[in-house]
Amino acid sequence: MVTLLLAFRLSPLLLLLLAGPAIVTAGDLDAAVPPDTEAAALLRLKATLSDPANALEAWSPSSPSAPCNDTHPWPRVQCYNGGLIGLRLSHLNLSGEFDFAALSRLPGLHSINLMRNNFSGPLPASLATVRSLRALYLSSNAFTGPVPGEVFHTMSWLKKLYLDNNDFSGVLPADAIAGAPRLLELHLDHNRIEGPVPSKLPATLRRFNVSYNHLSGVLPEAVAVRFNESAFAGNPGLCGAPGSDPGACAMAEFVLMSNVAGEFGLPELMKASAEVLGNGNLGSAYKAAMRNGVTVAVKRMRDMNRVGRVEFEEHLQMLGELRHPNVLSPVGYHYRKEEKLIVSEFMPRGSLLYVLHGDQSPERVVLDWPARLRIAVGVARGMAYLHEKLGIPAMRLIILVFVGSTVGF
Template structure:
């Protein structure tokens, strides 16, 4: 009999769950056609928005006229309107001198609207109400005259929001707390305003770019933002903590509370306070006045059912969270960079000597307690001679930048939290987040035994002296005979390869305009020219120039990595993996030339213009025998076999085929330069200086700020959990 109520409650709970699911299904089904159907009344909605805007007499919105359609397939009939299959997808009204009122409520009837950009106009007044546009991915309002306090719930319920750019306005008051609840936030720029108070705890895992500089913020920077570069907080004199390095003052100790006088009572002794009395009464099943409440006399079946239902739903939620956590743990390998007594090594099977070295460093004086402390004590008792001998065996961390100083030690690196960024062909790459909050990238090489220790260290010092805005500087290195670590600053925007081609399921490649591509080409060419001037003694000053070795900083300026490593790489390993060793002269004559890097530059130019990854190795013999099986990634053959008059229609990346005619002419010129750099005959191939001179004279019709050149990457599909540039 005791089990009967339990089984009855279980059956009742199952029925309630089924009813809830049945009640939810029709609502979801009703919402599906809304997201798939074309926008209804898009013209009316946009004309209503236009009615509050003053275009300054420039006629910027002259094409927005009644009786016409905003979209024409994927093209647009109205200026500044972004379309996708006859559906309004975004608005890009930038630098047009617009003012007046932004009535964004008029756009509620555009369910497919994803992007709004009104940057560099003359709009003033309070923050426009964007909350009702819950499907927005990106909001760009920088460079206007907006002012006042933004409501705390301004971004509430915007679960798809990825980018918020409000910089260079006159906003004041606290940063809206609802930004901390936007789960997919990737980029937040609030710099150059008058925001006040403390920074919200922004815990979004994907949030990589934050700029809060030049405001009036105060207090300690949240731990979730300690990996952000310090200059992103500059100009806030009252901020403290990592990564600024300014210590936060400890709050004053509270004064001892005066002892409360014992409560009086009509009866002898003391009586509990009213809240305590109520709690005691409830626990005994009586109210504060002594009466037994009706609810306590007999538990109602309905309340028990709701309790069981809550327990079941809670259990399901816990299981769901556990599954998500397990998936993320599989996706990200985030552990301690250096082994400790309680954490396994970062790599599945690291060499035993490396493991022992890390354990020794963790057990050095000042490293910690517990097992490590005991080992530390035993080693300290061994004397200084033994310690020095062990230090020689474990290697050392050497900084090579005179302008950086020594801002961490080897034991800090070994204790850092590390995330595997990838296993490149030259070695494994990690992001190590130090306890100070600063992040560095550590590349582990095992094929660098070509030269001895002295020659290796001399070459690293030579690299440390290099300084160019388009080179990622070497910060430090760690030398051991078995392996070497090269340490650089962490760059959050990933690589040019990721920008052009996307990465992994659900990540869509960005829409990159001509101006942005030309800027990247010029930066790469300038950095390569600098390497040729500074390392003229090397036959191949770079050696591994490819899109995955070009990182992008916060302004999407290119930063070359893995340069000048040929002198210290094992030749067999370099010949197998490094791009310069794939050049035609290397394959024909077994040696590289001063123009091997030029060949790599030519392939990179073709990759940037076509949007296709290149094939550095020749096609297989079987495939080469069949003309139909031509490798579409053999860019030199594809471009060379296409008449020049057809390049813009068949070779150039489709994302750029809507560019201005002036830009298209420049594209053709750059393709010619790329082909001249890829000549198989070394004598016919252009010199680097000729290529750079040709690149420098190229220009692009201004599209506005550099940021504009990239932001349209938020044109993502609802079906994919894709990510804009980050």
């Protein structure tokens, strides 16, 4: 019987600070900054902001006093010994592209609080220029894009980073986070961050929260024992959190959609003897013979690291529901950010391409014209079914089937 081996390309899915008040221990201030330099920096910053409530109206070149004047300091600034050490700009309905570079010449600036404003878009690259920061509070804005590794690489004094309740996405910069030498608190909850939890976190880290994201994979044991399970809640694809079922990880990593090929799980699949069947545009195919006697075909997908779990699973569930004698549906799949496997029944006689052009053994199957006609009819029936159920244009089906060498029997 002719069977179409499903080949498809998923569309890639494109692609992080303390909730309390900004109280900073001043410590040793760096070289004193002239008051006019502080004023110039704040005025340059103000020029980039939208301030509908005029909360920063007193930040003016005509102000009679310096920002950290002992008797008449500017509003929303935090001072110590006459020098600027912090900005308290939370709850002001501010927006615009915050010009961190304007503050780069203030070596005593240790804290910036922008919580609960309307800032959006990716974090400005200029953030990395404020290397003196100890605390950065960006909670409850609308920042997007990935968490930039440069924050951890260049801001070596950073101790508290609040990025929660934004719209950050992508994968965490694991190496950069692990290398942060003084980080005490990292809050990334309520975003759209994907991928695994970093296996290495700074030894200094005391508070860590990645709850309510799109994290997946196995929670590293070394991380799980350091933090409360609430730090990882709200990540359906993440297994191994404190208090979870010890067997949940294997179930979460491998989904068996049909037992038509037999009962097995990821442990059995990983221990199976593997034989390479071929390599294609979408990845490599293997014959996996398990110890329980079950033999399946495994497709290891390539160039799909940007495909999210939701999109991947939606496609696989849809394909797993296909039922037709001329269509081979997947029976299971394994999803991790860095690896994706699709499992189907094993076709012992190989692909049509192999039978026609690759098998040179004395026992090879010779296809006469009546057999070739039956194969063509089977292919047509399978393609018609896919066209009807999936709505794929006929010409694209032809390309998928024949260029992908996906006819087996």
